[in-house]
Amino acid sequence: MTTGTLRLRKGSSILSENGSLIGLVVLLVALTLLSGDFLTVTNLLNVGVQAAVTAILAFGQTFVIITSGIDLSVGAVAALSAVVLAWTATSHGMAWPLATGFALIVGIACGLVNGALITYGKLPPFIATLAMQGIARGLGLVISQGSPIALPDSVSHVGDTIGGYLPVPAIVMLLMGVITAVVLNRTYAGRAMYAIGGNEEAARLSGIKVTRQKLITYALAGGFAAVAGIVLAGRLASAQPQAALGYELDAIAAVVIGGASLSGGKGKALGTFVGALILAVLRNGLNLLSVSAFWQQVVIGIVIALAVLLDTLRRRQAS
Amino acid sequence: MTEEILRVRGLRKRFPGVVALDGVDFDLRPGEVHVLLGENGAGKSTLIKMLSGAYHPDEGTIFMDGRETAIRTAEDAQRHGIATIYQEFNLVPQLTVAENLMLGRPPRRFGFVDKKAMYRHAQELLDRVGVDADPRAPLASLGIARMQMVEIAKALGLDARVLIMDEPTAVLTTSEVQRLFTIVRQLKEQGVAIVFITHHLEEIAQIGDRVTVLRDGASVAEVPADTPEEELVRLMVGRSIDQQYPRERSTQGAPLLEVRGLTRKGVFEDVSFEVRAGEVVGLAGLVGAGRTEVVRAIFGADPYDSGEVLVDGLPLPRGKVTAALEAGLGLVPEDRKGQGLVLGANIRENLGLVTMRRATHGGFVDRAGQAKAAAEVAEQLGVRMSGLGQEVRTLSGGNQQKIVIGKWLLAEANVLILDEPTRGIDVGAKVEIYQLINSLTAAGRAVLMISSDLPEVLGMSDRVLVMARGRLAGELSAAEATQDSVMALAVGELEETA
Incomplete structure (x- = not known):
């Protein structure tokens, strides 16, 4: 084979693997042309903040989807973790690092319960995490007695900026993204996720402890949900039991737009990041263009369908 | 000599980076079993996928009953009476045998499925291949051998004149293979033309009439089925394999x-x-x-x-x-x-x-x-x-x-x-x-x-x-x-x- 065709193939594979990136660029260019307010530092940082919660949830969801599972509980777990953070920090006067740690543990515990129901209980992930969605949402309401709990100042810094400029949520998002990429590419847990999602039986017969790895996967998703919840609470300066309602679907959409396959074995941190940005940029742009919130939902639905449709077409052509 | 039902000339197909087929000639007469022989990657699958409408040739022509024909879709293939039985069956395990036999075209009365007619027709098809299976039983309750018979019966239900069988014996036991061969011989007598793919050389003389050998995407020879196995292997790999089972015994330990x-x-x-x-x-x-x-x-x-x-x-x-x-x-x-x-x-x-x-x-x-x-x-x-x-x-x-x-x-x-x-x-x-x-x-x-x-x-x-x-x-x-x-x-x- 000549180097020419090799290079060509490499080039086209970068394009085909990052189809969503092209979509994002097109979107950015279009919005820049349509709205003078779009391409400003303030607005772009704003988009970063808006994308943060969805992106962090989506990173956690990426692990699960790669193992060919799904986690419908991440939105509710985020809300529960936020409530736990505010509750321990206010009514129990816990120091904020401790309270944050506690909120994280609650998220991870929810994930572990998901994992246990799926592995030991043999429940389909859809059902197990749907149950957890109800449980976590309900527990949040019980603890908060249904009303928002204001965060003490020490904690609400999470929603602030560093030096009045860099928004903390966006920084946390980038950090979680890097962690996701490292876990997926470099760690045993991450590589096992791909193997399990690609062929669970082959993975098992190759000595991968599928039960343990799935527990780790759902625990990670729960932990990421807790981080998302903390960031969200910081932004709102309060923990709201009804926050992050339906965010799990945005997270799944971001993962899928990013090129992951719901049948497992495929998915990347960068793809998910781009997917989450596309959703955030789209919402932001539609707001700037004063498109009604009702129509925004229609547009976002169409974009999700288009993204996956294009992806399927591209794969069919490739094979 | 009987008129050819199917004739293929100079078929070529390129995929990005590889030439899958590089000049294949092949023909098929009614009532014969024509064996396709070749190593994996020699182009057998590509050829049968073209005959069943899954791929389109870049070059070359396909003649059906002497007329030049394009087989663009699976429906085209079906219309020409070409049925293919892949190694991975196209069956739905959860449905009954009868439902599988009439998948997508169940007999209907007043818009509803006419179950009586369906079971009757299914029984006829099962009888035709001589397989003992209850049309009402779920397909999953059948073993792999009988599932294959159901797949054959289904093809007959579509009035197949050309039946392509991709390694049908790979998953069968010796006695099941013999039963399959009995059915294949019956089909031959009914004038069905059969393309038969197998890796088991000893089966060729038993069931085949002619053999077309493919190597590196091209048809390299057409020989009678009673050609000695060593000769077939030589044609297939382009060299002779002296020892098919080169066991070297080693000293045994604990x-x-x-x-x-x-x-x-x-x-x-x-x-x-x-x-x-x-x-x-x-x-x-x-x-x-x-x-x-x-x-x-x-x-x-x-x-x-x-x-x-x-x-x-x-x-x-x-x-x-x-x-x-x-x-x-x-x-x-x-x-x-x-x-x-x-x-x-x-x-x-x-x-x-x-x-x-x-x-x-x-x-x-x-x-x-x-x-x-x-x-x-x-x-x-x-x-x-x-x-x-x-x-x-x-x-x-x-x-x-x-x-x-x-x-x-x-x-x-x-x-x-x-x-x-x-x-x-x-x-x-x-x-x-x-x-x-x-x-x-x-x-x-x-x-x-x-x-x-x-x-x-x-x-x-x-x-x-x-x-x-x-x-x-x-x-x-x-x-x-x-x-x-x-x-x-x-x-x-x-x-x-x-």
């Missing part, structure tokens, strides 16, 4: 694997044997005799009720793959694609699957080390690939099997359990796998090989164990083992208890 009284109620009972260092033990028997179940239990993939497994004299805990693996066992499963490989992952990932744990330090996988090891073993195994990054899905069967074996070589498994290691693999790759077995035993490792291919069991084993109905029916030394003695044991017990 027992590496000992199985004592292994029992799982209703599946297998009181199975005891040992495999020594440097030894190849063949595990023969009919499909369903419990061979796969036993080796899976040994490997910890499935549970067992009583008995014990020792590796190197040390007992293995029950049902723990990781323990078996650490003790030095390796399993190359029967279902390569379903259990052996992560098809969507690349060669490097698949080769490193078992060793990944060992290559992990502080949670991080040493990916550079893994890649290096994978490159070495791929080289040693002679895997034909574009690179380690190639998806294993796109490899030929033989190369895929090398990857499955390769991951156990990397893990340095001392006892390798091979379950049907050469099923669906071409002759050239088979010999390579046999040579690999030789080098393993020469290095003092032990091999336990399940195979339904009797010549292979006889050719490669130092000792043959025969299972029947979940029990060990007997053990034969290499000298005692013949087709007849093995079959007598495999079938004997069956008749006794029946």
